[in-house]
Amino acid sequence: MANDADRTIHAAHINDIHNVPIRILIRPIIPVLDEDKVNSLMETIKDESTQNQVPPLDILWITGREGGDYYYSFGGCHRYEAYKRLGLETVPCKLFKSTVDDLKTYLGASCPDLL
Numbered sequence: 001m002a003n004d005a006d007r008t009i010h011a012a013h014i015n016d017i018h019n020v021p022i023r024i025l026i027r028p029i030i031p032v033l034d035e036d037k038v039n040s041l042m043e044t045i046k047d048e049s050t051q052n053q054v055p056p057l058d059i060l061w062i063t064g065r066e067g068g069d070y071y072y073s074f075g076g077c078h079r080y081e082a083y084k085r086l087g088l089e090t091v092p093c094k095l096f097k098s099t100v101d102d103l104k105t106y107l108g109a110s111c112p113d114l115l
């Protein structure tokens with residue numbers, strides 16, 4: 001049985017991991033990165049025997065008024081950067097179906113008008 005302490009609140013009941021194209025992820029927050037950590041993660045991800053040690057990113061999946069899908073990503077800054085620098089097309093993600101109200105709790109007045 002999985003250890004609940006290893007899971008975030010968002011992903012606690014979501015088990016499916018999807019390979020999501022990195023180009024469709026919306027990341028509104030500019031991270032402050034620890035370069036050593038990004039490099040170390042790149043090494044771990046590159047090696048097939050260790051890449052499963054890196055947990056998937058948690059994504060807020062929001063459907064807009066016109067039916068479009070928006071994939072917001074907040075945490076996982078170092079993992080995201082490592083996948084991006086490796087030139088990988090997709091990133092393992094857990095999708096959490098969310099609403100614009102959820103998004104507002106992250107973005108406040110910067111929240112886009114999706115609904």
Ligand SMILES: Nc1ncnc2c1ncn2[C@@H]1O[C@H](COP(=O)(O)OP(=O)(O)OP(=O)(O)O)[C@@H](O)[C@H]1O
Nearest residue numbers: 037040041044053054055074075076077078079080
């Ligand atoms: N070489 C590695 N360096 C750092 N973390 C690693 C490495 N290999 C596996 N991991 C795992 O990857 C995850 C990294 O998550 P962590 O919260 O530290 O950073 P992040 O979420 O990518 O960035 P941030 O917390 O800044 O948004 C951890 O679960 C850690 O155990």
